Amino acid sequence: MFSPDIITKFQQHETPFYYYDLDLLQRTLKACTNAADNYGYHVHYALKANFNPKVLQTVQAAGLGADCVSGNEVLAAIEHGFDRNKVVFAGVGKSDKEINAALDADIFCFNVESVQEMEVINDLAAAKGKTARVAIRINPNVDAHTHHNITTGLEENKFGINTWQLDDVVFTLGNCKNLEFLGVHFHVGSQITNLDVFEKLCVRVNELHEWFEAKGLFIKVLNVGGGLGVDYYNPDKDPICDFAGYFKIFKDHLVVKEGQEVHFELGRALVAQSASLISRVLYVKNGQKKNFLILDAGMTELIRPMLYEAYHHIQNLTKGDNDATVIYDVVGPICESTDRFRTDVALPRSHRGDLIAVRTAGAYGEVMASGYNLRDRVQSVYNDID
Numbered sequence: 001m002f003s004p005d006i007i008t009k010f011q012q013h014e015t016p017f018y019y020y021d022l023d024l025l026q027r028t029l030k031a032c033t034n035a036a037d038n039y040g041y042h043v044h045y046a047l048k049a050n051f052n053p054k055v056l057q058t059v060q061a062a063g064l065g066a067d068c069v070s071g072n073e074v075l076a077a078i079e080h081g082f083d084r085n086k087v088v089f090a091g092v093g094k095s096d097k098e099i100n101a102a103l104d105a106d107i108f109c110f111n112v113e114s115v116q117e118m119e120v121i122n123d124l125a126a127a128k129g130k131t132a133r134v135a136i137r138i139n140p141n142v143d144a145h146t147h148h149n150i151t152t153g154l155e156e157n158k159f160g161i162n163t164w165q166l167d168d169v170v171f172t173l174g175n176c177k178n179l180e181f182l183g184v185h186f187h188v189g190s191q192i193t194n195l196d197v198f199e200k201l202c203v204r205v206n207e208l209h210e211w212f213e214a215k216g217l218f219i220k221v222l223n224v225g226g227g228l229g230v231d232y233y234n235p236d237k238d239p240i241c242d243f244a245g246y247f248k249i250f251k252d253h254l255v256v257k258e259g260q261e262v263h264f265e266l267g268r269a270l271v272a273q274s275a276s277l278i279s280r281v282l283y284v285k286n287g288q289k290k291n292f293l294i295l296d297a298g299m300t301e302l303i304r305p306m307l308y309e310a311y312h313h314i315q316n317l318t319k320g321d322n323d324a325t326v327i328y329d330v331v332g333p334i335c336e337s338t339d340r341f342r343t344d345v346a347l348p349r350s351h352r353g354d355l356i357a358v359r360t361a362g363a364y365g366e367v368m369a370s371g372y373n374l375r376d377r378v379q380s381v382y383n384d385i386d
């Protein structure tokens, strides 16, 4: 929801830009940490969802840890003041350079995704005379029931170590003197709205937990990943996720023993509702089959609709809700047919210069912006916009 005052300020601003509501972000973070604190859970923020510096500052100030998927994310987390004891590093393709950077930074844990990677981290740690703490990312073969392009926990996905390889993991751990085994890690997908998925995950984690114990390996960290979804259809209805309900699923279904910690890695659920992409209508093309609204923002600013067929709520901020509606295909200016935010969108009859908001754009939005077509880098503005 935008106040008339904010819309007036938008009107004076060059478009396109991301508008961040840092107050909403702060309230979301607080709701999450309060709910997690009830059970002593540890929450890491997945930087890849949004590493805008002001977002990182706000997340860091709220006391969360950092979940990183590249060496540069590890460095960014530390630069922004995240406690290195709360920095974890996941990813299927960590380069030697990235591993070395994370070893130098003394991060809390590497979430390792293959036996070969365990051996490489062990060798690089040995060369530095260090011990690397590792958690084993296991592919639990649990279907996240989300879009197939953001499903990560099935055997056909590239992520994690499959369960039939775990004997090899235990054997390799025994040989790798510069690795310290911390525990297990899972992340089955993103934008998960069917919470049964998390219950199924708990059941698998409990089984694997027992398996490791039977091998004589003590699990200190149970990292169950992230993936909690948000409501893209009704961005103003409950802009803050039901974190209490989410954590309670783990409280009720995950077996946690004395001395064990439960870790989460949330990205989208923390940041998605706190930003909108604000753009202007450049041209209106009325056709016989289709009417097009051509915006000054496209896949170079927000690629989710084109990459994942993602739905974003689209609003005309200039026209009132009572104006007669027209059905438009809302498209961008980029020279690609897929550069389309959505087809058949009912909007008030729109004109050149109208402000259009693409909502729920705080996660996987600005961070995926590109310079394709030699476009200007998308700008960001915050609550203090003037």
Ligand SMILES: *Cc1c(COP(=O)(O)O)cnc(C)c1O
Pocket: 046, 048, 049, 067, 069, 090, 091, 187, 189, 190, 191, 225, 226, 227, 228, 265, 266, 267, 268, 269, 363
């Ligand atoms: C992307 C990612 C996350 C965060 O996912 P969200 O759906 O944004 O919560 C957590 N853990 C890992 C390993 C990831 O790659």
